[in-house]
Amino acid sequence: MQWQLHPEMNPNLFLKDPENSVIGKKVIKNGVGLIRKIGFELFTFKKLAEEIGTTEATIYRYFENKHKLLNYIVCWYFHWLDYQVMFNTHNITGYSTKIKITIDILTWQLDANHVNNYDIAIDDLHEIIVSESSKVYLTKHVTEDNKEELFLPYKKLCYNISELFKAYNPNYKYPKSLSSTMIEMAHYQDFFMTNLPSLTDFGGKGDNASVKDFLENLVFAALAKKD
Amino acid sequence: MQWQLHPEMNPNLFLKDPENSVIGKKVIKNGVGLIRKIGFELFTFKKLAEEIGTTEATIYRYFENKHKLLNYIVCWYFHWLDYQVMFNTHNITGYSTKIKITIDILTWQLDANHVNNYDIAIDDLHEIIVSESSKVYLTKHVTEDNKEELFLPYKKLCYNISELFKAYNPNYKYPKSLSSTMIEMAHYQDFFMTNLPSLTDFGGKGDNASVKDFLENLVFAALAKKD
DNA sequence: TTAATTACGATAGTATTACTATTATTTTAT
DNA sequence: ATAAAATAATAGTAATACTATCGTAATTAA
Known part of the structure; x- marks a missing residue:
C-alpha cells in the first residue's frame, strides 16, 4: 500500500520531503528512536546527525528546527491512528462497538489489526506521543502553526471520533470536548500509570x-442516553 | 495569614529560598510575568535578570535552572488551589455541592472567594498553568523528580478530589483517574477553547x-450511582 | 570592638545549542 | 560532454545554559 509509505504530509512541516531520500528517511526513523531514548x-540535530553519520546542516535542510520534526512525527502518528480507526471500524455495525474499537486502538490494545511494516518503530512512536506530543501545540506560536494546518491530523481524528459520539447519542452536548478528552487521557493516563501512578487507579497492575x-x-x- | 505568604515549599525546588529576599521575590513575581508573556x-534567566535589574548568576543562586523555577511556580499554584478547594468546601453539606464548588475553582469561576493579596499575579499564574504546567512532569527525569517530591501539591490535590468522589459514590472504580482527568481537562479544554477551538464544543462563546x-x-x- | 565567617551579588568566563553562509560535490538535463 | 540544479559538508556565529572566581556587605563570635 503506497498510502502507508506516503501519508500525504503537510508540506509546511518540512523544508524538503524526508520521504524522498535515504537520509531523509533516516532522519525520521532515527529521530523517533533518539527522541524516545533521551x-x-x-x-539535538547534532546528536541525531552523529547517529546517522551526517551533519547538522544536512538535517536542517529537511526540517526548520527540532520542533518541526516533532510536529511531523506527531502528525504522522495521528494520521496513522486515524487510518487505523477508520479501517477497523469500517463495516462494523453498532456505534457502541465502533466506539469500543476506537478506545482499543487509542489505548494501544495492539494485536493483529496493528500489523505495521513501516520503517518507523511504531512502539517507539507511541512512547514519544505519550510523553512529548502535547509539547507540539503548547507553545506561544500555536495560533500561527494552526493557521498552517500543522495539527490537522489530530483535529481530523478528534472530529471523526466526535461524529461517532454524535451518531451514538445525538443529544449529547459535548462530542468534541469528549473526543479530545478521550484522546488526551488515553495518553496521559498511560503516562501517569507508568511514571506517577498515584494519579491513577492502576498502581500495581499497570497495564493499558x-x-x-x-x-x-x-x-x-x-x-x-437519559430518557 | 502568614501561611499564604509562606506555603511551606519543598526545599528540593530551590537552592536558596526566594521568599527570604527582595530579589528572590522578584524572581518569582517577574518570572511568572515573563513566562506568561513570552x-x-x-x-531565559538572562532576560529575567535584565528585567529585574540583576544578573543571571544571581538567579542561578536561587534556582538550579529554569525548569526548577517552573516547577516551583506550578507547585505554588497547586498548593494554593488545594487550599482554595479545602477552604471553600469546608462546612458545606452534600458531596455533590462540594464537587461542584471544586469544579468552579478548577475552571476559574473567579469571584469573591478568590480574593488574592499575593505578590504573584494570580491571573498570569493561571495562564502559565494552562499552557506550561504539564511540561514540568513530561520529562525523562520525572521519576527522580517524583522521588524528591516535586509534584506533591498536584498529587495532594488529586488525592483530595478523589476522596470527594469516593465519598459521593464509594462504588466508583476510578476516583483517582477521574480526578487527574478533571484537573488536566480543566486546563486543556481551556487551552483548546482559546487556541484550538475545533477540539472543543465552545467555539464562538469561549468562556470558562x-x-x-x-x-x-x-x-x-x-x-x-447505578443501582 | 574587631576579626572571622558567611552571605550575597557582580564579573567574566566556557561548553553547548541552534542555527546560517559558503563552498564543494554529486546528480540530472540537454 | 557540459551546464544547471540539487545536495551535502565545512566552517562559521549568536544565543543559551550554565560555572568559577572575586569583591563587598552583613552577621556572628571571641
Whole structure:
C-alpha cells in the first residue's frame, strides 16, 4: 500500500520531503528512536546527525528546527491512528462497538489489526506521543502553526471520533470536548500509570487494559442516553 | 495569614529560598510575568535578570535552572488551589455541592472567594498553568523528580478530589483517574477553547463557564450511582 | 570592638545549542 | 560532454545554559 509509505504530509512541516531520500528517511526513523531514548529536551540535530553519520546542516535542510520534526512525527502518528480507526471500524455495525474499537486502538490494545511494516518503530512512536506530543501545540506560536494546518491530523481524528459520539447519542452536548478528552487521557493516563501512578487507579497492575476500562466507563457514562 | 505568604515549599525546588529576599521575590513575581508573556521555551534567566535589574548568576543562586523555577511556580499554584478547594468546601453539606464548588475553582469561576493579596499575579499564574504546567512532569527525569517530591501539591490535590468522589459514590472504580482527568481537562479544554477551538464544543462563546458545564456533566455522569 | 565567617551579588568566563553562509560535490538535463 | 540544479559538508556565529572566581556587605563570635 503506497498510502502507508506516503501519508500525504503537510508540506509546511518540512523544508524538503524526508520521504524522498535515504537520509531523509533516516532522519525520521532515527529521530523517533533518539527522541524516545533521551527525550525531546535533550534531543539535538547534532546528536541525531552523529547517529546517522551526517551533519547538522544536512538535517536542517529537511526540517526548520527540532520542533518541526516533532510536529511531523506527531502528525504522522495521528494520521496513522486515524487510518487505523477508520479501517477497523469500517463495516462494523453498532456505534457502541465502533466506539469500543476506537478506545482499543487509542489505548494501544495492539494485536493483529496493528500489523505495521513501516520503517518507523511504531512502539517507539507511541512512547514519544505519550510523553512529548502535547509539547507540539503548547507553545506561544500555536495560533500561527494552526493557521498552517500543522495539527490537522489530530483535529481530523478528534472530529471523526466526535461524529461517532454524535451518531451514538445525538443529544449529547459535548462530542468534541469528549473526543479530545478521550484522546488526551488515553495518553496521559498511560503516562501517569507508568511514571506517577498515584494519579491513577492502576498502581500495581499497570497495564493499558486498565486505561481502556477507565475510558470505556467514562465515555459511555457521559454518552448515556437519559430518557 | 502568614501561611499564604509562606506555603511551606519543598526545599528540593530551590537552592536558596526566594521568599527570604527582595530579589528572590522578584524572581518569582517577574518570572511568572515573563513566562506568561513570552512562553517557557523562549524564557531565559538572562532576560529575567535584565528585567529585574540583576544578573543571571544571581538567579542561578536561587534556582538550579529554569525548569526548577517552573516547577516551583506550578507547585505554588497547586498548593494554593488545594487550599482554595479545602477552604471553600469546608462546612458545606452534600458531596455533590462540594464537587461542584471544586469544579468552579478548577475552571476559574473567579469571584469573591478568590480574593488574592499575593505578590504573584494570580491571573498570569493561571495562564502559565494552562499552557506550561504539564511540561514540568513530561520529562525523562520525572521519576527522580517524583522521588524528591516535586509534584506533591498536584498529587495532594488529586488525592483530595478523589476522596470527594469516593465519598459521593464509594462504588466508583476510578476516583483517582477521574480526578487527574478533571484537573488536566480543566486546563486543556481551556487551552483548546482559546487556541484550538475545533477540539472543543465552545467555539464562538469561549468562556470558562462552558468548560465548567462540560466537566460537571462528565464527572457526575461517571460517578452516577447505578443501582 | 574587631576579626572571622558567611552571605550575597557582580564579573567574566566556557561548553553547548541552534542555527546560517559558503563552498564543494554529486546528480540530472540537454 | 557540459551546464544547471540539487545536495551535502565545512566552517562559521549568536544565543543559551550554565560555572568559577572575586569583591563587598552583613552577621556572628571571641
